[in-house]
Amino acid sequence: MAPWPEVEKPETNNYIGDSSKQNQNMAGKEGENHKGNVASLGNKGEIQPAFSTIALIDEPRPEEEDPWALPELQDTGVKWSELDRKGKIIRVLYGIGKFIMLLGLLYMFVCSLDVLSSGFQLVGGKAAGDIFKDDSVLSNPVAGLVIGVLVTVMVQSSSTSSSIIVSMVSSTLLTVRAAIPIIMGANIGTSVTNTIVALMQAGDRNEFRRAFAGATIHDFFNWLAVFALLPIEVISGYLYHLTNVIVESFRLESGEDAPELLKVITDPFTKLIIELDKSVINAIATNDESAKNKSLVKIWCVTETNVTLQNVTVPSPENCTSTDFCWSEENTTWTLQNVTETDYISKCQHIFVNSDLPDLGIGLILLALSLLVLCSCLIMIVKLLNSVLKGQVASVIKKTINTDFPFPFTWLAGYLAMLAGAGMTFIVQSSSVFTSAITPLVGIGVISIERSYPLTLGANIGTTTTAILAALASPGSTLKYSLQIALCHFFFNVSGIILFYPIPLTRLPIRMSKTLGNITAQYRWFSIFYLLVCFFLLPLFVFGLSLAGWPVLLGVCLPLFALFIAAVVINIMQKRRPHSLPEKLQNWDFLPVWMHSLEPWDNIIMASLAFCGKHCCGFCKCCKVNAEQEGAKDKQLKTTEVYENTMAMADEERGGRRAPAAASVDKTGTNNTAL
Numbered sequence: 001m002a003p004w005p006e007v008e009k010p011e012t013n014n015y016i017g018d019s020s021k022q023n024q025n026m027a028g029k030e031g032e033n034h035k036g037n038v039a040s041l042g043n044k045g046e047i048q049p050a051f052s053t054i055a056l057i058d059e060p061r062p063e064e065e066d067p068w069a070l071p072e073l074q075d076t077g078v079k080w081s082e083l084d085r086k087g088k089i090i091r092v093l094y095g096i097g098k099f100i101m102l103l104g105l106l107y108m109f110v111c112s113l114d115v116l117s118s119g120f121q122l123v124g125g126k127a128a129g130d131i132f133k134d135d136s137v138l139s140n141p142v143a144g145l146v147i148g149v150l151v152t153v154m155v156q157s158s159s160t161s162s163s164i165i166v167s168m169v170s171s172t173l174l175t176v177r178a179a180i181p182i183i184m185g186a187n188i189g190t191s192v193t194n195t196i197v198a199l200m201q202a203g204d205r206n207e208f209r210r211a212f213a214g215a216t217i218h219d220f221f222n223w224l225a226v227f228a229l230l231p232i233e234v235i236s237g238y239l240y241h242l243t244n245v246i247v248e249s250f251r252l253e254s255g256e257d258a259p260e261l262l263k264v265i266t267d268p269f270t271k272l273i274i275e276l277d278k279s280v281i282n283a284i285a286t287n288d289e290s291a292k293n294k295s296l297v298k299i300w301c302v303t304e305t306n307v308t309l310q311n312v313t314v315p316s317p318e319n320c321t322s323t324d325f326c327w328s329e330e331n332t333t334w335t336l337q338n339v340t341e342t343d344y345i346s347k348c349q350h351i352f353v354n355s356d357l358p359d360l361g362i363g364l365i366l367l368a369l370s371l372l373v374l375c376s377c378l379i380m381i382v383k384l385l386n387s388v389l390k391g392q393v394a395s396v397i398k399k400t401i402n403t404d405f406p407f408p409f410t411w412l413a414g415y416l417a418m419l420a421g422a423g424m425t426f427i428v429q430s431s432s433v434f435t436s437a438i439t440p441l442v443g444i445g446v447i448s449i450e451r452s453y454p455l456t457l458g459a460n461i462g463t464t465t466t467a468i469l470a471a472l473a474s475p476g477s478t479l480k481y482s483l484q485i486a487l488c489h490f491f492f493n494v495s496g497i498i499l500f501y502p503i504p505l506t507r508l509p510i511r512m513s514k515t516l517g518n519i520t521a522q523y524r525w526f527s528i529f530y531l532l533v534c535f536f537l538l539p540l541f542v543f544g545l546s547l548a549g550w551p552v553l554l555g556v557c558l559p560l561f562a563l564f565i566a567a568v569v570i571n572i573m574q575k576r577r578p579h580s581l582p583e584k585l586q587n588w589d590f591l592p593v594w595m596h597s598l599e600p601w602d603n604i605i606m607a608s609l610a611f612c613g614k615h616c617c618g619f620c621k622c623c624k625v626n627a628e629q630e631g632a633k634d635k636q637l638k639t640t641e642v643y644e645n646t647m648a649m650a651d652e653e654r655g656g657r658r659a660p661a662a663a664s665v666d667k668t669g670t671n672n673t674a675l
Helices: 019-030 032-044 085-133 141-155 158-170 176-189 192-201 205-236 238-248 263-270 279-285 289-293 359-388 391-402 412-428 431-444 449-472 479-500 508-522 525-547 550-576 599-615 621-640 648-658 660-669
Strands: 300-314 326-329 332-347
Touching: 085 141, 085 263, 085 279, 085 359, 085 431, 141 158, 141 176, 141 205, 141 525, 158 176, 158 279, 158 449, 158 479, 176 205, 176 238, 176 479, 192 205, 192 359, 192 431, 192 525, 205 238, 205 431, 205 449, 205 479, 205 508, 205 525, 238 479, 279 289, 359 431, 391 449, 412 431, 412 449, 431 449, 449 479, 449 508, 508 525, 525 550
Parallel strands: none
Antiparallel strands: 300 332, 326 332
């Protein structure tokens, strides 16, 4: 940039060699103040500004790079045509080895998710059963919703939550209509897994932006579907009536067990680590007091139950099973009863079978180990995919996944992606596994956000079809209830898709996830804050209010919800039609800075991390190293910029040191959105 932006007419500068004439001429044009500055520089013998001989014009600014554009994964290696026979053989062997390694890492990734679920169940399984015991709270649909979220987050499995609900319904502790909000909450809670997986890509800013948006698109769809459909269900009960008609219209018979395609592969390994007796959670939820002292860790894997007719004593003749089988000897009354005896044949083979640790200790160990393996596998999968998906391979995959059909069939590609997501989820029998697997692909740019949305919706449908098959294999006593609950889950997801997918204008989860992705890319700590608030603090807050009753719940939540909606509407109008608002509401400057900007919070958190890195045990040194690297990179870019005036860089550095407060104010103003 030239030092003087205003030039009356373009003319050739004839004063490049003569500094004194140059200073006099430019001083006459610019005024007395500037004349003194330039003359002082000339007197001191400092390096003088070099002026361009080309007339100054307004050059167009380079276009900013779209952070959501899929990156080009260029192949930097030797081309295939340039390799000799030995090089081609080596490359083929390398490719086969990478493919085998990728399959192995995916296997360990899925197994770590299974162990992670077991760890969560050991830590919070009994607490989840206790939460389900209070049927008076469960009759409140809002309380049922947040209980479904909390329990599914604690046990990391929507199928476990569904099995608990089926057990309670079949034992008449809960009605099907009261169970529907809990199923909606379980649908939200199951999306926490891929959000945790997205945190593993926080190292690269743009990768994290895409990965976190691709993961939270599932969250936003589930929350929006609940906000839209829960009031309709409470008022009309359409899900209950629709599924009841379907269940009553068929003659249902208990069938064979549902196929477990992925479990056949992963169970041999995970059963060497831990096996759980999930019936304990169901027993606690159904008010079985004897289950409270039982451990969730399964000890005996092979047992045999025998029922024999034995003579037993009873307190009085009234307790006899029949008058024909009742007799007395001295002061003792005898009768015949069927006695069930369990013979323990062989123990399980997992590593905690003979451990004396409590369930909480084993659960914490499993959580730490599974998270370590999960993070390691995910990092290695991303590195491996980055090395494989380059050049022609990447372009073919991206075109296959992200390209739409020609007009007028462009709408068909999204529905095919939805069908593919449902099919893959049916194969792996877990929406968490499928969405967690595509999250790193979204992060590295193989799958776009727009294409991951229908894939995620398909995963929601796929996991409900698996639940329907599992319900058809239920015993006769629970068949009707389990099938009706599975159908409620299915039609809930279908209703959400009808609301938020067919019309492009209603695909709000895409825009919301991109907004959150931009925020978390700039302030990466916000991702942890989002995770804690959406899946822990907010459900706990609403659950606590629901314990106090409807008046307290509505008195607190309705004003907060109205305030939130008002802030959203004002934000939208500030961007699109600011002149329609009162002058004071055209921006949020009338509020304190901490209420409409994340910058003050970011300064506090960064200062805390810096203090921790300086005075604590050094686990935050990586943050300090990253900050130093970014600072060095910025300084290098600054020194390599071409300045028309060679003194401008020194002035800029001196000005930057003199006015740090002004810089922070400007930076704060860039994120002017109400929290």
